[in-house]
Amino acid sequence: MKADYDIAVVGGGAAGLMAARSAAITQQRGGRRTSVVLLEGNPKFGKKLLATGNGRCNLSNLELSIGHYHGDRELAAAVIEKFPTQRILDEFEKMGLLCRADQEGRLYPNNLQAAAVLQALRFSCEEAQVQCVCGFLVSSITKEEKEFVLVSDSGERVRAGRCILASGGMASPRHSCSQNGYTLARELGHSIVKCLPVLVPVKSSSKLLKPLKGMRSKVYAALLADGKKVAGESGEVIFNEGALSGICIFNLSSLVGEWQRTGKLQDKAVKKLEISLDFAENYSWEELLHYLRQIKTRHPGLPGGELFSGLLNLKVGQE
């Protein structure tokens, strides 16, 4: 029996939409039209994509380089080599989407709307004649001779010569119809790398977090392993109840996850992990003392909690 499609793509998120579009247009150039079906379990495509970058979709960075990657760097390097920033911008421009960079080089759609990215990807899939199907939750994939058979949770079947699994990761399950992609991959004989949380807030039991809830401050955040600095990042920290957040904290979170899992960092056993925040990284200890002494001398009646008012976020200074 002939397969229904040349390629079936499971998952209509950023990866699946791009994969389906690329498969359809790449093969078209070779002459024969490749038939592609994109299967999404949610009622709509790209639910997670819409939530990215606070609804603005930070889709790439002007400084795309391997130095910013952790984990399987070899794989990341191969991808970056094939898809450098300019190619990403060119591909989106071909889809009709213009982008702009912020001061730190983060790239966003020109109208700062993640919905525009989704629309461009969707439209481009339709234009390439990808069969876009929503509400098709793939519950099993089996390999039968020369084709894959994909069965939905309601028993519908799709047969395809090849299958691309783009069912997303474990982050933010509320944006995904299912996390069974790992099971589907395992059942097809793939091995699964253990998933760890990264780019996430870090929980803390500090009593200071509650009164500072919602406050933001520019800091240098240092990760201390048994009192010794192992990593540090400058940026904005956000105080939440029970957790520290913000990009500088996100960037340290992978090490916190590693320590939680193994009790080690950089192959050394670590008993205690702390995050230390420097709220005045541009000032030396001596300069700060000098400043505070001056303030105290000039304004002897100033309550202790107000001493930092000219330097720090008011609430942070008071606490």
Ligand SMILES: Cc1cc2nc3c(=O)[nH]c(=O)nc-3n(C[C@H](O)[C@H](O)[C@H](O)COP(=O)(O)OP(=O)(O)OC[C@H]3O[C@@H](n4cnc5c(N)ncnc54)[C@H](O)[C@@H]3O)c2cc1C
């Ligand atoms: C709050 C938030 C903000 C983020 N901000 C950014 C950002 O600004 N920039 C950035 O680069 N990254 C950001 N990310 C990360 C980014 O969202 C993900 O890396 C990206 O969406 C992954 O795309 P994906 O297509 O691999 O997976 P997903 O977007 O998760 O898509 C997978 C799709 O597969 C579907 N699916 C799963 N299983 C099945 C199945 N069995 N059958 C059919 N369909 C299935 C799911 O419903 C889902 O639609 C953010 C993530 C979150 C949670």
